[in-house]
Amino acid sequence: MSGIAGVINFDGAAVEPGLIQGMTSSMDYRGPDGINHWNEGGAALGHCMLHTTPESLQERQPVTNEDGSLVLVMDGRVDNWVELRRELLSRGAWLRNRSDAELVLRAYQLWGHDCLSRIEGDFALAIWNAQDRRLFCARDPMGNKPFNYYWNGRSVVFASEVHAILALPDIPQVVNKGVLAEWLASEWYSRDETFWQGIRRLVAAHYMVVDFSGPKIDQYWSPDLFATLSYSRDEEYIEHYRELFTETVRRLSRSHKPVSYEVSGGLDSSAIFAVADHLHQRQQLLAPDLTGFTMNFQGDPDADEIEYCRAIGAMLGKPIVEIPPAKPSLSWYRESASKFKYFPGFPNGVMAHNLMQRVDDSGSRVLLNGVGGDEWLGASRIYYCEEIAAKHWPHVRSLFREDVGSSGLLRSVWWLLRYGIAPSLPLFVRKSLQGIRDKHVLGFNRRNWLKPDLRRALAEQRTRHRSLPKRKIRWPGQRGELAVLADAYSVIAHESHEKSAATFGLELRRPFYTSDMVQFSFMVPKRLLFAGGVNRFAHRQAMRGLLPRQILERQTKAEFSVTYHHYLSEMSDLLTGDIPARRALWIDQKQTGILYANYKEGNKHSGWSAFMLWVLFGCDTFTPLD
Numbered sequence: 001m002s003g004i005a006g007v008i009n010f011d012g013a014a015v016e017p018g019l020i021q022g023m024t025s026s027m028d029y030r031g032p033d034g035i036n037h038w039n040e041g042g043a044a045l046g047h048c049m050l051h052t053t054p055e056s057l058q059e060r061q062p063v064t065n066e067d068g069s070l071v072l073v074m075d076g077r078v079d080n081w082v083e084l085r086r087e088l089l090s091r092g093a094w095l096r097n098r099s100d101a102e103l104v105l106r107a108y109q110l111w112g113h114d115c116l117s118r119i120e121g122d123f124a125l126a127i128w129n130a131q132d133r134r135l136f137c138a139r140d141p142m143g144n145k146p147f148n149y150y151w152n153g154r155s156v157v158f159a160s161e162v163h164a165i166l167a168l169p170d171i172p173q174v175v176n177k178g179v180l181a182e183w184l185a186s187e188w189y190s191r192d193e194t195f196w197q198g199i200r201r202l203v204a205a206h207y208m209v210v211d212f213s214g215p216k217i218d219q220y221w222s223p224d225l226f227a228t229l230s231y232s233r234d235e236e237y238i239e240h241y242r243e244l245f246t247e248t249v250r251r252l253s254r255s256h257k258p259v260s261y262e263v264s265g266g267l268d269s270s271a272i273f274a275v276a277d278h279l280h281q282r283q284q285l286l287a288p289d290l291t292g293f294t295m296n297f298q299g300d301p302d303a304d305e306i307e308y309c310r311a312i313g314a315m316l317g318k319p320i321v322e323i324p325p326a327k328p329s330l331s332w333y334r335e336s337a338s339k340f341k342y343f344p345g346f347p348n349g350v351m352a353h354n355l356m357q358r359v360d361d362s363g364s365r366v367l368l369n370g371v372g373g374d375e376w377l378g379a380s381r382i383y384y385c386e387e388i389a390a391k392h393w394p395h396v397r398s399l400f401r402e403d404v405g406s407s408g409l410l411r412s413v414w415w416l417l418r419y420g421i422a423p424s425l426p427l428f429v430r431k432s433l434q435g436i437r438d439k440h441v442l443g444f445n446r447r448n449w450l451k452p453d454l455r456r457a458l459a460e461q462r463t464r465h466r467s468l469p470k471r472k473i474r475w476p477g478q479r480g481e482l483a484v485l486a487d488a489y490s491v492i493a494h495e496s497h498e499k500s501a502a503t504f505g506l507e508l509r510r511p512f513y514t515s516d517m518v519q520f521s522f523m524v525p526k527r528l529l530f531a532g533g534v535n536r537f538a539h540r541q542a543m544r545g546l547l548p549r550q551i552l553e554r555q556t557k558a559e560f561s562v563t564y565h566h567y568l569s570e571m572s573d574l575l576t577g578d579i580p581a582r583r584a585l586w587i588d589q590k591q592t593g594i595l596y597a598n599y600k601e602g603n604k605h606s607g608w609s610a611f612m613l614w615v616l617f618g619c620d621t622f623t624p625l626d
Contacts, residue, residue, distance in 0.1 A: 002061075003030030003048035003160040003502070004073040004147075006126055007168075008135050010212040011154050012042045020044040023164040029503050030075075030160065038062040038071055043128050047073045048160075052365045052507045054256040055081065059099035065109065069131045072105045075145050075160055076123025077507075079251040079514075084118060108136070113207055116220045120515065124202075126158060135210040141221045141515040143204025144508075146495055149215070150199050156210045161499065162194055163341045172198065173341070175623055181458035183343070183615050184586060185447045186608070188488035189465035195342070195623070204491070221515060223485075223522045225474050237528055242542040244520055245511070249275045250286060252368060252509045258289035260364040260506075262355065263312065263320050264558065265294065265305030267536060267543075267551060268373025270312045272511055274546040276368075277316045291362060292320040293355050302559040311548045323358050325351035327566055330617075337622035344618055345496055346611075347563035352497075356504040367501060371494070372512025375484050376521040377539045379529035382477045384420030386526045389475035396420075399527060406533055423476040446612065449591035451584075481522060564610040568599060575613050585626045587616065 005023040007015045024035045024046040031048025038045045047061035064071045078084055078100040085103055088095065093106045100121075107115035108127055116138055124145035127136045135156060139147045149158040150165050159165050166173055174197040182188050192200050202208055205221040231237050253259050253276055261273040273292045279285040292313065297303035306322065313319040328350060337344040344350075359367050381403070387395045403412040447455055465488070473479065484490070494513075501508040511517065521529075524538065531537035540552050568575070576596050580589035592613075599609040 002050050002075045003027040003164075004075050004124065004126060005046040005048075005159040005164055006073065006128070006135075007044045007155065007157050008128065008210070009042040009155045010133060010210075014042060015039055015044040019168060020046045022167050023159055024048050026164045026167045027159070027161055029505060032505050034060075036061060038064070040068075041130055043071070043130065045071055045073045045126070045128060050365065050505060050507065051256065053077065053100070053254050055098045055100055057256060058097040059101050061101055063099075063101050063105055065105060069129065070105065070109065071128045071130065072101060072108070072125065074101050074104055074123055074125035076100065076104070076125060076140070077121045077254070078103055078119055078123075079121035079254075080119070081254075087118070113138075113209075113220070116207060122509070124160065133211060136207065137202060137210070138207040138220070139202045139204055141205040142510075142513045142518070143491060143494065144498065144510060144513060146498060147202040148194065148199055149202065149208070151210070151215055152198075153214070154212075156215065160502075161340065161342075162196065162199055163339070165199055166196065166341050173624065174198075177454060177457040178461040180586070180619060180623070181450060181454040182461055182488075183619055184454065184612070185450060185458055186612055186615065187446065187458065187462070188492065189461045191465075191486065191488050191491050201491075201495075222471075223481075223515075223519050225471065225478055225522060227519065227523050229523045234528060237524055238538050238541045241520065241524070241538050244516060245271070245539075245542065246275050246279070248511045248514055248517060249368075250279055250284060252511050252514075253279070253290070253366070254286035255288075255364075255366045257287070257366070258291060258362070258364050259285075259287040259366045259368065260359045260362065261290060261292045262352070262367060262369040263292040263294045263309055264370065265308030265312070265551070266370060266373075266557065267539065267547075267554060268377070268512065269370030270308070270547055270551050271373075271539065271543050272368055272370055273320075274312060274316060274543065277318060278546060287366075290318075291364065292318065293359055294320045294322055295325045295351065295355055296322040297325060297558070297562070300562045303562050305558050308551055308554065311550055315548045321358065323355050325563065326353035326355075327351070327563075328353070330567065330571075333618070334621045337618065340499070341622055342499070343492075343496070343615075344621055345500065346614060346618075347567060348560040349493070349496060349500065351560065351563050353500065353504075356501055356506055359506060360504045365505065365507060366509060367506045368509045368511060370512065371497070371510050372517070373536065373539070376512055376517055377529060377536045379526045379535065381415045381419040381530060382423070382480065383526035383530060384416055385423045385477045386475050388420050389424070389477075395527065402532065423479070446608070449587045449595060449612075451586060451588065454586060477526065478522065485518070561607060561610065564614060568610055568613060571613075571617070572596065572600075575616065579616060579620050582625065583616075583620060586619075592616070 007019055020037050027048050033049040033051045035048050045062045051057055062071050062073045088106050095102055107118060122144035123140045124147040125138055146160050148162050148165060149156060150171060157165050165171055176193055176195055176197045179193050179195050191203050194201060206217055206219050208215050208217045249272055263269050263273045276285060276290050280290055294309040296306050298306055309320045333344040400412060498508050528538045576593045580587055580592045595609045595613060598605045
C-alpha cells in the first residue's frame with residue numbers, strides 16, 4: 001500500500017513549487033517509509049511509500065528508466081511476480097532490482113498498454129512519457145487500489161485520494177448534485193463520478209491515456225463469458241477450486257512482516273485464515289508468521305460470532321485476538337469528513353477501526369479479509385436458468401426433484417419460475433416485475449424525501465449510468481453476475497474500507513476479489529455453488545478438514561444494526577430538526593420525520609430507514625452549505 005499523486009501541465013508550464021508536496025503531505029499516512037517527488041518539464045509526480053513485501057524494500061519511487069523518458073508511480077503489488085520476472089528476463093529485459101515497480105516499468109517498455117494483460121495483482125499506476133508528453137494510467141481489474149483525477153482542459157491532476165486533489169488551490173469545490181442525490185436516495189449508478197464536480201475516479205479494469213487533447217479511457221479486462229470448465233465429475237471442480245483458492249491466499253500473503261487476517265467467524269474469512277495457517281505449517285506461506293484478529297460482540301446475539309472464531313482458533317491451535325468494536329463519537333465522524341472531504345463511513349464499517357489499530361500495533365503491514373465470498377462463491381437457484389439454457393434436461397429434472405423432496409411442490413415450482421424462466425424474459429418485462437417487487441416488498445419509495453431539484457438530478461444519473469454495455473452472453477443469469485462487477489455501491493464500500501486501512505498504515509487485500517476468482521465464478525456450474533439448499537457448496541466441500549464442522553455447516557450470518565442503534569437512537573433532534581432545516585434544498589423535513597419514525601418503530605423498513613438517516617448525517621458532515 002502506498003499513495004500516488006501527479007500534476008501534468010500539457011501546455012509545458014512549470015508546476016508551481018510546493019504543489020506536489022502539498023498533495024503527498026495530505027496523504028502522509030500512506031507513506032510512513034518515505035515520501036519522494038519528481039519534477040521536470042511541466043510534470044510533477046509524488047509517491048508515499050509503505051513497504052509491505054520483501055521486494056518493496058528495494059523500491060524507491062518515482063522510478064525512471066535509464067534516459068529519464070519514462071517515469072512511474074504505482075500504488076500496487078504484482079502477485080504473479082515470479083512469472084512476470086521470468087518472462088521479462090527471457091525477453092532480454094534488464095532488471096535493476098527485484099521491486100514490483102521495476103517489473104511494471106519494464107513490462108510497459110516492452111508491451112505498452114498490453115502489459116496490463118500480463119500483470120496480476122492490485123494496482124493503480126501512472127507512467128509519464130516525457131518524450132511524447134503522454135500520461136498512461138491504469139487501475140487493477142477489481143478496483144482494489146484507488147485512482148482519482150481532474151482534467152481542466154490543459155492540465156491533469158491525479159491522486160490516490162480525492163482530498164489530495166482538492167488540496168490544490170485552483171480545484172473548485174463544487175458538490176456533484178447527481179452523486180449527492182444517489183447517496184440520499186440510496187440508489188447508486190455512477191462508478192466514475194465523485195462527490196465533487198470535475199473529480200472522477202478511474203473505473204476498475206480500465207486504463208486512461210492523457211495528452212494535450214484530454215483523457216481517453218478504455219477497458220482492458222472483463223471476464224470471459226464463454227470460458228467453461230469441462231470436468232466429468234463434481235469432485236474435479238471442487239479440487240480445481242481448492243487449488244485456485246490456496247494459490248490465491250498464498251500469493252496475497254506475501255509480506256516481509258507477519259501478515260494479519262480478519263476472521264469474523266463466517267465461512268469465508270475463516271477459510272482464508274485456515275488455508276494460510278495450512279500453508280504456514282508447510283513453510284509455503286510467503287510471510288514469516290500470521291495472526292488472526294476478530295471483533296467480540298458478546299452481548300448482542302445478532303452480531304455475536306465469537307464462538308465460531310474460537311472454534312477455528314482451537315482447531316488450528318492458534319487463538320484469534322479478540323477486540324471490542326470501535327464506537328467513535330459523532331464529532332470524530334465530523335472531523336474525519338472535514339479532513340478528507342469524503343463521506344465519513346458507516347458504523348458497521350468504522351467498527352473495525354479498533355481491529356485495524358491493533359493490527360498496526362502488532363507490527364503487521366498487511367490485512368486480508370473475506371469480502372467477496374458472498375458475491376463469487378454463493379449463488380441461488382439460478383442454476384435452473386443455467387441448466388435450461390444449456391438444455392441439460394436431466395440436470396433440471398434432478399434439481400427439481402431434489403427441491404420438491406426437501407421443500408415441497410409449490411415452493412419448488414415458484415423457484416423454477418423465478419430462477420429458471422424469469423431471467424430469460426424480455427427486458428421490459430423484467431423491469432416491470434422489478435418495479436412491482438420494489439413497491440410491494442420494499443414498501444416505500446426511497447426518493448420521496450428528495451426535493452425536486454435532486455429528484456431531477458437522480459433521474460439524469462439513472463438515465464446516464466444505469467444501462468450496462470450490451471455483451472453477448474452464454475446464459476441469461478450472467479447478466480446478474482456482470483451487474484455485481486458493475487455495482488456502483490460496491491465501488492464506494494470497497495474504496496471506504498481501503499481508505500480506512502490506509503489511515504492505519506495497512507494494505508488491505510481481498511482474496512475473493514481477484515480476476516482469477518471472479519473468472520472461476522463465471523465458469524463453474526452454478527449447481528455446484530448452491531446444492532441441496534446449501535449456499536457456497538463447492539467452497540464448503542473444498543474446506544473439509546481445514547475448518548471445524550460448526551463453521552462448515554453454518555447457515556446464519558451476523559447482522560450489525562446494533563452499530564447504527566448506538567448513534568441513531570439519540571439523534572432525533574439532529575435528524576428531524578437541525579439537519580433537515582440546514583439542508584432544506586436537499587430533503588423534505590416531513591418525510592425525514594416519517595423515516596425516523598419508521599426507524600424508531602422497528603418495522604420491516606427500519607433497516608433501510610436507519611441506513612438512509614445515517615447517509616443524511618454523513619453527507620451533512622462534509623458538504624458545504626448551498
